[in-house]
Amino acid sequence: MNSEDIRGFFASREQLDMADYLVLDYYIECVGDIETALAHFCSEQSTAQWRRVGHDDEDFRPKYAAKVISLTVEGELSALSYPVKHSESGPVHACRVTIAHPHCNFGPKLPNLLSAVCGEGAFFTPGVPVVKLLDIKFPESYLMAFDGPKFGIEGIRDLLHAYDRPIFFGVVKPNIGLSPEHFAEIAFQSWIGGLDIAKDDEMLADVDWSSLVDRSHALGEARAKAERQTGEPKVYLANITDEVDRLIELHDIAVRNGANALLVNALPVGLSAVRMLARHTKVPLIGHFPFIAAFSRMEKYGVHSRVMTKLQRLAGLDSIIMPGFGSRMMTPEEEVKENIEECLQDFGHIKRSLPVPGGSDSALTLETVYRKVGSVDFGFVPGRGIFGHPMGPRAGATSIRQAWEAIEQGASLESWAVGRPELQVMVDGANRKKQEDVKK
Amino acid sequence: MNSEDIRGFFASREQLDMADYLVLDYYIECVGDIETALAHFCSEQSTAQWRRVGHDDEDFRPKYAAKVISLTVEGELSALSYPVKHSESGPVHACRVTIAHPHCNFGPKLPNLLSAVCGEGAFFTPGVPVVKLLDIKFPESYLMAFDGPKFGIEGIRDLLHAYDRPIFFGVVKPNIGLSPEHFAEIAFQSWIGGLDIAKDDEMLADVDWSSLVDRSHALGEARAKAERQTGEPKVYLANITDEVDRLIELHDIAVRNGANALLVNALPVGLSAVRMLARHTKVPLIGHFPFIAAFSRMEKYGVHSRVMTKLQRLAGLDSIIMPGFGSRMMTPEEEVKENIEECLQDFGHIKRSLPVPGGSDSALTLETVYRKVGSVDFGFVPGRGIFGHPMGPRAGATSIRQAWEAIEQGASLESWAVGRPELQVMVDGANRKKQEDVKK
Numbered sequence: 001m002n003s004e005d006i007r008g009f010f011a012s013r014e015q016l017d018m019a020d021y022l023v024l025d026y027y028i029e030c031v032g033d034i035e036t037a038l039a040h041f042c043s044e045q046s047t048a049q050w051r052r053v054g055h056d057d058e059d060f061r062p063k064y065a066a067k068v069i070s071l072t073v074e075g076e077l078s079a080l081s082y083p084v085k086h087s088e089s090g091p092v093h094a095c096r097v098t099i100a101h102p103h104c105n106f107g108p109k110l111p112n113l114l115s116a117v118c119g120e121g122a123f124f125t126p127g128v129p130v131v132k133l134l135d136i137k138f139p140e141s142y143l144m145a146f147d148g149p150k151f152g153i154e155g156i157r158d159l160l161h162a163y164d165r166p167i168f169f170g171v172v173k174p175n176i177g178l179s180p181e182h183f184a185e186i187a188f189q190s191w192i193g194g195l196d197i198a199k200d201d202e203m204l205a206d207v208d209w210s211s212l213v214d215r216s217h218a219l220g221e222a223r224a225k226a227e228r229q230t231g232e233p234k235v236y237l238a239n240i241t242d243e244v245d246r247l248i249e250l251h252d253i254a255v256r257n258g259a260n261a262l263l264v265n266a267l268p269v270g271l272s273a274v275r276m277l278a279r280h281t282k283v284p285l286i287g288h289f290p291f292i293a294a295f296s297r298m299e300k301y302g303v304h305s306r307v308m309t310k311l312q313r314l315a316g317l318d319s320i321i322m323p324g325f326g327s328r329m330m331t332p333e334e335e336v337k338e339n340i341e342e343c344l345q346d347f348g349h350i351k352r353s354l355p356v357p358g359g360s361d362s363a364l365t366l367e368t369v370y371r372k373v374g375s376v377d378f379g380f381v382p383g384r385g386i387f388g389h390p391m392g393p394r395a396g397a398t399s400i401r402q403a404w405e406a407i408e409q410g411a412s413l414e415s416w417a418v419g420r421p422e423l424q425v426m427v428d429g430a431n432r433k434k435q436e437d438v439k440k
Numbered sequence: 441m442n443s444e445d446i447r448g449f450f451a452s453r454e455q456l457d458m459a460d461y462l463v464l465d466y467y468i469e470c471v472g473d474i475e476t477a478l479a480h481f482c483s484e485q486s487t488a489q490w491r492r493v494g495h496d497d498e499d500f501r502p503k504y505a506a507k508v509i510s511l512t513v514e515g516e517l518s519a520l521s522y523p524v525k526h527s528e529s530g531p532v533h534a535c536r537v538t539i540a541h542p543h544c545n546f547g548p549k550l551p552n553l554l555s556a557v558c559g560e561g562a563f564f565t566p567g568v569p570v571v572k573l574l575d576i577k578f579p580e581s582y583l584m585a586f587d588g589p590k591f592g593i594e595g596i597r598d599l600l601h602a603y604d605r606p607i608f609f610g611v612v613k614p615n616i617g618l619s620p621e622h623f624a625e626i627a628f629q630s631w632i633g634g635l636d637i638a639k640d641d642e643m644l645a646d647v648d649w650s651s652l653v654d655r656s657h658a659l660g661e662a663r664a665k666a667e668r669q670t671g672e673p674k675v676y677l678a679n680i681t682d683e684v685d686r687l688i689e690l691h692d693i694a695v696r697n698g699a700n701a702l703l704v705n706a707l708p709v710g711l712s713a714v715r716m717l718a719r720h721t722k723v724p725l726i727g728h729f730p731f732i733a734a735f736s737r738m739e740k741y742g743v744h745s746r747v748m749t750k751l752q753r754l755a756g757l758d759s760i761i762m763p764g765f766g767s768r769m770m771t772p773e774e775e776v777k778e779n780i781e782e783c784l785q786d787f788g789h790i791k792r793s794l795p796v797p798g799g800s801d802s803a804l805t806l807e808t809v810y811r812k813v814g815s816v817d818f819g820f821v822p823g824r825g826i827f828g829h830p831m832g833p834r835a836g837a838t839s840i841r842q843a844w845e846a847i848e849q850g851a852s853l854e855s856w857a858v859g860r861p862e863l864q865v866m867v868d869g870a871n872r873k874k875q876e877d878v879k880k
Contacts (some may be wrong), residue, residue, distance in 0.1 A: 177502045294742045
């Protein structure tokens, strides 16, 4: 490209009608001339050839080109942050670049949006071997084409009559191998112990040794019994993750049998399938995060998890389970907080999703998670912290509610545990582990 | 886990009925004790808690646990290859590990398979911060549940009456912004010039300024005219990438109007949607690769592109467009060859897919690509190499066919170009560029 060609891919916000554009933030490392690389970066993701041969006065760029609207050169690097085979030579620069991408190029469709912002264009631009898509901002005109969550946080709270506190989920364990009857008995115990939502593991769906028909039937009955016994609404969260052409059928089966919320692995089925399901669903739809780490863990490469949280909310998930706090989840604390914020912040007419930062939780971690989230608008989702509790799942669930009481009362966990054996056994276990670690 | 717990996640192939298992190859970097990390790696991706509390004689591992069946410690590293926040301490080892994963845990379903092999388990294991899924091997019993491509390479060749040579695709350019009428005229010219398949860009789908209804109608007519004029079958490859609940409808519209192959962006719509479409389709289904680089470019992290090629073939794509040769595509040559091999090698009863290694091709690169592929069983897919040709798209297509004639005749491109102006202008352009580069 010559310098005039390059100019067609740069603009200021003032020159554009921003209602026509998505705003994309990227971190890039570019090789050689920065402006040339950025013009290619825009050209490759929009109109790579902007006129027909022999039509010298034609120019598709004003309407269809992606355009750089802001650039910050963070500095020159001695080498790319990651080794990538590529063809350009010259100095390497780390840049933050903001691009206005015309949404008329693809319309309000999730697969086409993904193709535009993290497809061949963005990741195969000459001179731009290292790319991370950091954020997407949508004009109201684009958001209006999406329904978003049908229930949102308020809908989930109304379902459970649970206000002014977190929502207590639990992943029934053993996650793989239980018969529907054993599964139902364990879930029942956890509901009696105080759990709001007993859920299928993200790996447990419709399998021949625990079909969704049988499991949702057994769980529907167990839920009704738990509701009678406790006088409280309870939720069975059934995992209907499956081939996309079975999702609607599995929704109908599970809901008919008594599942009153549904889990779907959002990225494996695809965000578009989530949107389809959200349109159809009669109960809250909750997403789990398999696959997200494969493209979001590298600090400077891939797609930021915030983008996926935003798109999952846009697609209509009422609640989003995400990699949470604690070093087991290998996600920086700031990133977890950004993902929580993506669920809660204003987003046009789109309802708020309940964020569920997950990862090896128990009564012992509740206060930390609550303090980090900074509000009661979150879901808390232990697995083994409830279902591996030494006194069993009922006690496991009770220990979580006791830990919440301690927070409400402003008491320390240690003091609140006195006379509460379910919590005491968790506190004792933690103290024992501390002592063992000291001995090592 | 204690040493007995750990033992439950190791086995030899001889101890297992391998028909019950997928075989997964991972590169991992683990921190601390290797066997402990690997036991967690298996446990997290299968039965994380393998007995109910209070049932000490219960053990779900023999049937449901993923198990290490082979381990090669490649060496100790001074640090992880990529910085990842994590909780373990101890020596860091690079390992190649082979895992037998029981497919009864999820069944022959692509979203559930993806959740199992590159989900929370694989990527959030304590002590395993760096993971790359390298390959999946399937037992025949699992493959039997999949139909694979309906047409395959032979079906595409029969459609075009094109044997013993590559299939010549071209991405109509300008890719974004053309009216259906102008698009049809350009495609027509390229067919007359010798192209087999004129295709929509992966970024051009059903948009208001070029609806699929209008475009497929215009292209269907142009194709019929080109077939009459040349006496050869031609293909219009229409991009129906869209929300998954519109794919079947768009298939029907495009095919009714005269599109005789369909393009879909496989990862953005989801592999499961591809499988659904492959079951329905009346014409060959061709996949494009947006999003693949986000998780496959890092040498030691994410998911190898080979896995996605294999899964796309399994899902039923008759042809797979993939990042090809040349430094613009930033993909090591060996990786491109592996992806081509994945399309062509024996895969149970699953038909072969036509590999289309793409990236900035033209008459000038055909021989190189052909020699690297090592057979005529590939598609060649220039964009600007045809539609940016100085003499126009008809000449651009002709230049590709002339380049193939040169190969068939064993002639050099330079000598074959004499008296063939379409090829000559490409050769002249390349020579001019070489001289300019020398001057620099």
